[in-house]
Amino acid sequence: MRPMRSLLASAFAAALSFSAPVMAAEEPAMPNVGWKFEKLFGTYDLASAQRGFQIYSNVCANCHSMSLLHYRDLEGIGLDAGQIKAITAGVTVPQGTDDQGAPKEGPATPANTFKSPFANDKAARSANNGALPPDLSLIVNAREGGPNYIYGIITGFAEAPSTFKMQDGMYYNKMYPGHQIAMPQPLQDGTVEYADGTGTSLDQEARDVVTFLSWASNPEMVERKQMGVRIVLFFIFMTGITYAVKRRLWSDVH
Numbered sequence: 001m002r003p004m005r006s007l008l009a010s011a012f013a014a015a016l017s018f019s020a021p022v023m024a025a026e027e028p029a030m031p032n033v034g035w036k037f038e039k040l041f042g043t044y045d046l047a048s049a050q051r052g053f054q055i056y057s058n059v060c061a062n063c064h065s066m067s068l069l070h071y072r073d074l075e076g077i078g079l080d081a082g083q084i085k086a087i088t089a090g091v092t093v094p095q096g097t098d099d100q101g102a103p104k105e106g107p108a109t110p111a112n113t114f115k116s117p118f119a120n121d122k123a124a125r126s127a128n129n130g131a132l133p134p135d136l137s138l139i140v141n142a143r144e145g146g147p148n149y150i151y152g153i154i155t156g157f158a159e160a161p162s163t164f165k166m167q168d169g170m171y172y173n174k175m176y177p178g179h180q181i182a183m184p185q186p187l188q189d190g191t192v193e194y195a196d197g198t199g200t201s202l203d204q205e206a207r208d209v210v211t212f213l214s215w216a217s218n219p220e221m222v223e224r225k226q227m228g229v230r231i232v233l234f235f236i237f238m239t240g241i242t243y244a245v246k247r248r249l250w251s252d253v254h
C-alpha cells in the first residue's frame, strides 16, 4: 500500500512541476474587472452600453464589422425608434438598381444589418497589414475569458521589452497570445467625448465598449436570468402545494 501511494504522489508532483512553469511563462494574468452583468442577478449598464456603441461606431467600426446586428437591435440598449432613425439616416447602403440598371445607394433603415467597413475579407486584409479584423458580433463569446480578455486586449498595449523581437507592422500587447497583434492601439485617454459627461479615461472607454460588445454577444442574458428566477419561484410554489396536498390526503391515516 505505502509504496504504491508514494509512487502516485511523486508522479503527481512530477506532473505538476512539469506543467506549472510552462503556464507561468506564457499566460499574462487575466484582468478581473468585476462586471455588473456577470453577477448573479446582474443586468447590463445601459448607459455604459450606449457609450460603448458610440466608441464602436467612432473607432472600431473603421476596421471591424458587426454583421449579425441590425440597427433596430439597438433598442436592446435603450435607444428609442427616433434615435435609431437618426443613426441609420447617416449610413449609406446599396439599394438595388435604378431605372437604368445602375447600382443605387441610399440611407439605411432600422432593418439593415450594421454596415461593414470593407467590401470583403481581401480588402480588409490589404488595409490591415495582411491581418483580418474579426467580426465583433460574437467576439465576447468567442474568446476564452470573455469580457475580461477583450478589456485586457484594449488596455494591454505597451512598449515592447527591449529584448523582444517585433515584426514590422505589429504592435506589442501584453494580453494577446504571442504579444504581437496587427491592431494598432485603438483607444487612449480622451479618444471620444461623451455627451453624458462621463470621464474618458482609457479604463472607462474600454469598460464601455466591452459592455456594448458583451450585450451584442448575449442580448438575451437579462431575460434568461429573469426566467431562471421565475422558474425557481414556481418550483418553490409547487413544493408548497404538493406538501399541502400530501398532508390532506394522508390526514386520516394514523
Ligand code: HEC
Binding pocket: 055, 056, 059, 060, 061, 062, 063, 064, 128, 131, 132, 133, 134, 139, 143, 150, 153, 154, 180, 181, 182, 183, 184, 186, 187, 209
Ligand atoms: C485600424 C484598424 C482597427 C481598429 C480601429 C480596431 N481594430 Fe481591432 N483588430 C484589428 C485587426 C487587424 C485585428 C486582427 C489582429 C491580428 O490578427 O493580429 C484586430 C483584432 C481585434 C480583436 C481580436 C483579438 C483576438 O483575440 O483575436 C478584438 C477583440 C478587437 N480587435 C477589438 C477592437 C475594438 C473593441 C476596437 C475599437 C475600440 C478595435 N478593435 C479597433 C484592427 C482594428
